[in-house]
Amino acid sequence: MGAVSSAQDNTWVAVLGPLYEAVKAARPGSLEEQIAERALDYAINALASDPQHASRSVAFVVHDHLRNARHNAIRAVRREALGVQKLVAATTGSGATRVLGPIEHRGPEDHAVASDFLERLHSGVSGDARAAAVLDGMLGELPPTLISSASKVPLRSVERLRARIRAVATDLAAA
Numbered sequence: 425m426g427a428v429s430s431a432q433d434n435t436w437v438a439v440l441g442p443l444y445e446a447v448k449a450a451r452p453g454s455l456e457e458q459i460a461e462r463a464l465d466y467a468i469n470a471l472a473s474d475p476q477h478a479s480r481s482v483a484f485v486v487h488d489h490l491r492n493a494r495h496n497a498i499r500a501v502r503r504e505a506l507g508v509q510k511l512v513a514a515t516t517g518s519g520a521t522r523v524l525g526p527i528e529h530r531g532p533e534d535h536a537v538a539s540d541f542l543e544r545l546h547s548g549v550s551g552d553a554r555a556a557a558v559l560d561g562m563l564g565e566l567p568p569t570l571i572s573s574a575s576k577v578p579l580r581s582v583e584r585l586r587a588r589i590r591a592v593a594t595d596l597a598a599a
Contacts, residue, residue, distance in 0.1 A: 446460035462496060463493035544596050552585075554577045558585040558586060568583055
């Protein structure tokens with residue numbers, strides 16, 4: 425990118441100034457702050473790729489970036505809430521899905537906790553091959569009928585084993 429003319433510099437100040445003020449005026453951590461920061465990012469990227477902005481007025485550019493940022497920030501909040509809803513709905517009662525569920529932001533600590541929990545759960549039911557097969561089906565979020573047909577274990581036994589696995593998982597989670 426070459427040198428910026430004074431007209432381009434004025435455009436940058438006219439567009440970025442109100443967005444910086446919006447970031448400063450917003451409460452830290454609020455949705456308004458997220459929207460203003462996103463709009464600022466959008467404006468910086470747009471001005472860097474097209475410093476002229478000859479075809480659009482400054483007021484429209486600021487409004488456009490704020491509108492796009494608001495839409496994307498609200499969509500991200502809804503997506504996160506939907507992920508939490510799915511996580512709660514998909515839990516198998518074993519606690520493993522709660523750790524390994526469909527949350528977008530998982531760190532190494534989450535993976536370590538989930539792996540440790542699953543290892544202890546597997547060792548808790550490892551004495552029975554049928555219980556281990558049922559546990560694998562539960563972790564795959566399969567319904568009891570599919571677990572029964574896949575593992576060749578009668579449906580009533582699958583239901584009893586699921587209850588036993590949940591009890592072991594509850595004991596492990598409480599420990």
